[in-house]
Amino acid sequence: MKYEKVLTKGIGEVDLTRIENYEAQGGYQALRKALTGMTPADVHAEVKKANLRGRGGAGFPAGVKWGFLPEDGRPRYLCCNADESEPGTFNNRMLIEYNPHLLIEGILLAAYAVRAARSFIYIRGEFRKGYRVLMDAIEQARAKGYVGDRILGTDYSQEIVVHRGAGAYICGEETGLLSSLEGGRGEPRNKPPFPAVAGLYGMPTVINNVETLCNVPFIISRGADWFLSIGTEKSPGTKLFSVSGAVNRPGNYELPLGITLRELIDVAGGMRPGSKLKAVQPGGASSPVLLPEHLDIPLDFDSVQQAGSILGTAGVMVFDQNVCMVRTALYYADFFSHESCGQCTPCREGTAWTARLLRKIERGEGTREDIEILKSLRTTMSGTTICLLSDFSITYLQSVLKHFADEFEAHIQGHACLAERPREVRSA
Amino acid sequence: MSAQATSGRAKGRKARAETPWWERRAADIDRLIARYPKSRSALMGLLWMAQEERGWVSPEDMEFIGQRLGVSRAYVESTCSFYSLYHRKPAGRYTITVCGNIMCGLSGGEALTRHLEQRLGVKVGETTPDGLFTLLVTGECVAACDGAPALQINEEYFHKVTPERADQIVQALRNGANLVELSERIGLTAPGAVWEAGERA
Numbered sequence: 001m002k003y004e005k006v007l008t009k010g011i012g013e014v015d016l017t018r019i020e021n022y023e024a025q026g027g028y029q030a031l032r033k034a035l036t037g038m039t040p041a042d043v044h045a046e047v048k049k050a051n052l053r054g055r056g057g058a059g060f061p062a063g064v065k066w067g068f069l070p071e072d073g074r075p076r077y078l079c080c081n082a083d084e085s086e087p088g089t090f091n092n093r094m095l096i097e098y099n100p101h102l103l104i105e106g107i108l109l110a111a112y113a114v115r116a117a118r119s120f121i122y123i124r125g126e127f128r129k130g131y132r133v134l135m136d137a138i139e140q141a142r143a144k145g146y147v148g149d150r151i152l153g154t155d156y157s158q159e160i161v162v163h164r165g166a167g168a169y170i171c172g173e174e175t176g177l178l179s180s181l182e183g184g185r186g187e188p189r190n191k192p193p194f195p196a197v198a199g200l201y202g203m204p205t206v207i208n209n210v211e212t213l214c215n216v217p218f219i220i221s222r223g224a225d226w227f228l229s230i231g232t233e234k235s236p237g238t239k240l241f242s243v244s245g246a247v248n249r250p251g252n253y254e255l256p257l258g259i260t261l262r263e264l265i266d267v268a269g270g271m272r273p274g275s276k277l278k279a280v281q282p283g284g285a286s287s288p289v290l291l292p293e294h295l296d297i298p299l300d301f302d303s304v305q306q307a308g309s310i311l312g313t314a315g316v317m318v319f320d321q322n323v324c325m326v327r328t329a330l331y332y333a334d335f336f337s338h339e340s341c342g343q344c345t346p347c348r349e350g351t352a353w354t355a356r357l358l359r360k361i362e363r364g365e366g367t368r369e370d371i372e373i374l375k376s377l378r379t380t381m382s383g384t385t386i387c388l389l390s391d392f393s394i395t396y397l398q399s400v401l402k403h404f405a406d407e408f409e410a411h412i413q414g415h416a417c418l419a420e421r422p423r424e425v426r427s428a
Numbered sequence: 429m430s431a432q433a434t435s436g437r438a439k440g441r442k443a444r445a446e447t448p449w450w451e452r453r454a455a456d457i458d459r460l461i462a463r464y465p466k467s468r469s470a471l472m473g474l475l476w477m478a479q480e481e482r483g484w485v486s487p488e489d490m491e492f493i494g495q496r497l498g499v500s501r502a503y504v505e506s507t508c509s510f511y512s513l514y515h516r517k518p519a520g521r522y523t524i525t526v527c528g529n530i531m532c533g534l535s536g537g538e539a540l541t542r543h544l545e546q547r548l549g550v551k552v553g554e555t556t557p558d559g560l561f562t563l564l565v566t567g568e569c570v571a572a573c574d575g576a577p578a579l580q581i582n583e584e585y586f587h588k589v590t591p592e593r594a595d596q597i598v599q600a601l602r603n604g605a606n607l608v609e610l611s612e613r614i615g616l617t618a619p620g621a622v623w624e625a626g627e628r629a
Binding site (some may be wrong): 063075084085086087088089090093100117124125126127128136155159161163164165167168169180181183184185186187201242243244245250251252285294315317323324328332334335337338341 | 458463464465466468469470471472473475476497499503505506510511513524528529530531533534548566567568569570571572573576580582583584585611
């Protein structure tokens with residue numbers, strides 16, 4: 001079976017950063033269609049019907065999210081979350097650098113549907129190239145009458161402001177993003193109130209991921225029924241799977257939601273010579289491990305959850321027999337400890353102590369009691385903080401403590417590592 | 429003490445000789461602020477501008493930004509310190525940041541860091557005596573896992589960096605290569621293998 005490329009059509013073949021090339025493959029036709037024949041409510045209804053689920057990790061339907069905005073006359077804002085920083089995930093970066101006009105068109109349509117006063121793209125500071133590409137693309141679009149005042153001669157006007165972050169994972173959390181966009185520390189806020197009610201500058205705000213917004217032009221031009229015909233019943237559409245690790249061809253693969261893990265690894269060139277599949281994380285740092293026995297589960301939002309993990313960002317990391325699972329947990333513990341914003345004690349202290357205990361265990365100096373403490377974090381670090389970073393910091397750890405208990409045991413007992421070619425243990 | 433006094437004098441001379449960046453770039457600053465419904469949102473953009481101009485964000489820059497936006501210098505500093513990409517002390521002309529997250533780490537990133545330490549003669553966090561290179565390791569994934577191990581130089585990407593490739597990059601920059609062109613020419617790999625997927629499956 002040959003799958004049709006949608007979001008990635010033309011990437012690697014033509015230079016889609018040039019607006020004429022994007023237009024030549026049908027670009028900005030959805031915007032024209034919407035502005036000349038559809039009301040904002042029509043656009044919203046089509047996206048809602050398509051059941052476009054958020055690609056940023058939560059899988060929440062975008063059309064439903066848009067419907068949460070109160071009708072109270074206050075200005076509304078649209079924010080595109082381009083703070084892609086989930087470990088193992090690199091699909092937003094590709095869309096931004098190689099297909100920026102698709103994102104711009106998606107933003108223009110979403111802003112039209114929710115009647116946003118202004119749109120913002122919050123792009124992580126590390127994406128300097130992406131920032132340049134977007135700034136240039138916006139000016140190309142402005143010159144053609146797609147951005148700015150009275151777009152395509154209609155009453156619809158829209159500005160897109162690109163805002164550079166500066167290195168903080170937590171700004172991918174939507175309220176952290178808003179704090180940062182308002183010119184402050186990127187500290188998350190308590191919810192409620194949710195951004196739909198009190199978001200940017202206290203106004204109703206919609207926040208959508210890059211890939212989510214990139215789907216909107218196709219839903220408008222080809223219709224919700226077409227979109228629903230791809231993928232599974234409850235997870236329609238394609239997904240950009242970022243595959244990395246022990247496969248022959250790491251990269252981004254656009255495939256229908258619901259293809260199996262086995263197919264995905266096959267598409268990514270199969271396992272590297274000499275590599276045996278040991279474990280997979282299907283969706284970023286917080287996704288619990290899947291094992292070889294899960295190769296045939298469909299990669300859609302619900303099936304992955306039923307298998308005990310999450311599809312998350314679809315940053316699929318493939319580990320082979322040479323990878324020490326204790327070490328993987330330590331990478332994440334260091335990461336979360338560094339990225340905790342520090343507002344909440346369970347997270348600030350918990351992530352730091354998790355890293356310390358894991359480092360001790362990895363060095364062969366750990367005890368059984370340390371492992372018991374790590375297991376107990378499930379109650380002390382979940383549901384006790386403003387945002388979910390704390391909760392998410394331990395989900396992968398809990399899964400490897402359960403499925404790879406022997407590796408932890410070996411590190412404690414004999415200073416040994418069960419990975420076939422462990423990295424040198426004491427460099428940290 | 430005497431070193432401080434010297435650098436203070438040097439700074440004084442420089443300040444008299446040169447117009448501060450915020451005067452030279454007054455129009456850019458106005459444009460940046462006008463993009464936002466509320467001016468304080470321009471704070472991060474102004475910090476970026478300061479870093480572009482000076483190579484780091486100095487106390488004077490924070491003072492100016494606070495005055496321009498109507499917030500205290502303490503507020504500016506608090507915000508600045510939250511973000512790891514701003515330098516609050518002088519850094520090298522090129523900041524080399526090796527990705528220290530899991531996929532780069534498992535693919536030779538740690539060996540790459542050790543190689544760069546040797547090659548540059550500095551430890552992570554330090555700057556070469558000639559002021560050219562600062563070496564850092566970031567815990568944040570830089571979203572280049574298909575090009576692991578990856579590093580960034582002043583936020584420009586270099587994928588699949590072997591020790592030999594690292595030497596080549598460092599040498600090119602020492603010889604005055606343009607960073608953005610260098611990244612485009614030898615730093616980037618093709619955008620994944622998206623098109624192959626369509627053909628294959």
